[in-house]
Every structure is written in structure tokens, then in C-alpha cells.
Amino acid sequence: MSDDGQERQRIGLVWMVFCTSLGLGVLYVAVKGQDWWQWQGIWPSILTNAGTALLLAALLFILERRFTGRVIRANRRAVREAAAEVEENLQHRTDELAARIDELQAQVEQRMRAQAESQDAVVADLDAPSYKSVTAALTEANKLDAISNGHVTVQATSDPDGIAFTFKFGAYPDAGSNGIRPGLRLEITAVLRHDVSKRRVGIPIIEEEWRPEDQLADVASRMNAQLQRAGHWTGPHAVDWSMVMRNLQRSLELAIASRRGDTLPWRLHGPLIQLVGSDWAITEAGIEARHNNSVIVDEAEFPERPFGVRRDPNAAEWNPDYPDGPAPSEWRTLVRLGRGCFPRGNLGVYLGMPHWLPFTGELAPDQ
Numbered sequence: 001m002s003d004d005g006q007e008r009q010r011i012g013l014v015w016m017v018f019c020t021s022l023g024l025g026v027l028y029v030a031v032k033g034q035d036w037w038q039w040q041g042i043w044p045s046i047l048t049n050a051g052t053a054l055l056l057a058a059l060l061f062i063l064e065r066r067f068t069g070r071v072i073r074a075n076r077r078a079v080r081e082a083a084a085e086v087e088e089n090l091q092h093r094t095d096e097l098a099a100r101i102d103e104l105q106a107q108v109e110q111r112m113r114a115q116a117e118s119q120d121a122v123v124a125d126l127d128a129p130s131y132k133s134v135t136a137a138l139t140e141a142n143k144l145d146a147i148s149n150g151h152v153t154v155q156a157t158s159d160p161d162g163i164a165f166t167f168k169f170g171a172y173p174d175a176g177s178n179g180i181r182p183g184l185r186l187e188i189t190a191v192l193r194h195d196v197s198k199r200r201v202g203i204p205i206i207e208e209e210w211r212p213e214d215q216l217a218d219v220a221s222r223m224n225a226q227l228q229r230a231g232h233w234t235g236p237h238a239v240d241w242s243m244v245m246r247n248l249q250r251s252l253e254l255a256i257a258s259r260r261g262d263t264l265p266w267r268l269h270g271p272l273i274q275l276v277g278s279d280w281a282i283t284e285a286g287i288e289a290r291h292n293n294s295v296i297v298d299e300a301e302f303p304e305r306p307f308g309v310r311r312d313p314n315a316a317e318w319n320p321d322y323p324d325g326p327a328p329s330e331w332r333t334l335v336r337l338g339r340g341c342f343p344r345g346n347l348g349v350y351l352g353m354p355h356w357l358p359f360t361g362e363l364a365p366d367q
Contacts, residue, residue: 150358302342
């Protein structure tokens, strides 16, 4: 008990003793006064009432102390119970919050697994190639920036020096002003190696739009006809369209899984440009190899190609040594393909080519 409380209790006890003593004294005088002084009339009544009042004051003080004590104890008990309830509720809410936080990572991982399964299912749909399945798979790759600027090149035969095709799905924002049909376009462009035996200058641009109503056979027939007219058709085995679609599926599968950070025997270090054979890739990081899961030649190591400067025919061809011993048979092809891609640059700006954007599911329908 505090000093103030003890002082109040002491004063209260003094007051109770005083009132009790004085009350008893007054009653005693009232009773004895009639015998001693022969009091009659009003004075005995006044003294009796005064003594009784003083005794009642002492009694009320005792009762008030007991009542106040009970109220204080009841209030303290109520406060303790309320505090315990608040503490229990707070602990319950804290436990619920901790449980939700503990579940957060699991929920995030579950969503990412579901997203990965959805992406894998879209790529698996390329088993039945159609406009819908190809555009859906390219869109998933574009969302992750898994392929270089929305383009991916695939071999059309088992020969890496043979014909290849580049697939892209997107839109030209400035379409209409340059004669290009507005809207989303799935385009296939033939990648041809320059044949020095021909007397034509440069390499022809051969491309086809895969329209929504087209079957793969329709697009393949039109592309084959263009290759024949350009003199790049060497017979029925010049292009294997089944291999084209298998390579497209394999390329997108590896590119997307690598971009997701999946645990893979071979994980690409940059957006895919082209798979070469089964064990090599050209990515934005450079030339990559499956056998050691690394970049063999970094893109920064490739020599500059000044735009508009004619190549000196007497200049030595840049052909870096294979870093891990004897060069594989595909090494010269890999270097040639790499030189066609690196160093990275936007030649379209210089050539006046129309601006193109890969579709990621976020463009307006009229784009």
C-alpha cells in the first residue's frame, strides 16, 4: 500500500474511534443526566439522537470501508480478467498472423509451380502444331523474355549449315503507314546461307505470314514455293517441316525452363537465339555448350562490324580457338552463326525497317 493510502486509513481509523467514543460518551451523558441533574424534556432526546448519529457514523464508516474494499477487489478482478482476455485475443491473432506468414512462401511456390505447369502444357501442345498452339507458345516465351527480341531460329534439317527458319509473333506499332497490315502477325522467315556460286547479289528475303485460318501444310507449301523460286530448293529433303516443329518445341521448352531457373542439366545463360544441333546454342550471352553448361565464347569477344564499311576480301577471317582442346566439327559453323548475331545491335534503325514488338499478352487488340 502506498503512503497516501496508509495515511487515509490511519485518519479513517482515528475518525471511527473518535465518533464511536464521542457517541458512547454522549449517550452515557443523556442516560445519566436524568439521574444526576434531573434533566427533563428535550435535552435527553437531543443527546440521545446525537450519540446515536455518531455511532451510526462510525458504523457507516466501517460498512463503507468493507463495501469500498469489495468494489476495489471486484474492479481489480475485472481488470485482470479483461487484460487476460485481451492478451489471449492478441496472442491468438499473433498466432494466426504467424501461421499466414509461414504459409505465404508455400502459397507463392504453389502458384509458381502452377504457372510453370501451365507454360509446359502450352509448349507440349506444339505436338499438334497449329496457329493457336504456336502463337500461344511464343507468347509464353515472350512473357519471360526467353527468346531474343521475340525471335527464335530453328534448323529445318539436321545440317546446321542448311536452311533454318525464324519464328516471331507480335505486331508493328506503325503498321498501315508502311503498307504492313495492322494487327498481330505470326511470321516465319527463311535463314539462308549465302551461296557464292550464284551470280545474284546478297541473300533474298523469304518470309511467310501464318494466318489464323492457315494449316501448317498451307504455310509450308507457300514457303517451299518461295525457296524454289529463289533457287534455294535442293529437293524433297531441303526442308523437314516435322523437324522444324520439333526443334521449335525443343527450343521453347529449354528457353522457358532456363528463364524460370529450373534445375536442368543444361541451363541457358541468356535469351535464346538458336539451338545448333543437340549440344550447342547461340544466346544473347554468346555461344553456349551443353557439355559444361557454360558460355564458351562471350558475345563481347566477337569483333565489331562497322555498318556501311565494305569487308576487305583479303582480311583474315576471325576464327577463335576452341577453348577446351580440339574444336568440334560444328565449331566453324557456330562461329559463323555467332558472327551473324554479335555484337548485338539494332540494324533495323539504320536500314529503315519497321519497328516490331513481340506479343506478351499485353498489347491492345488492334495492335
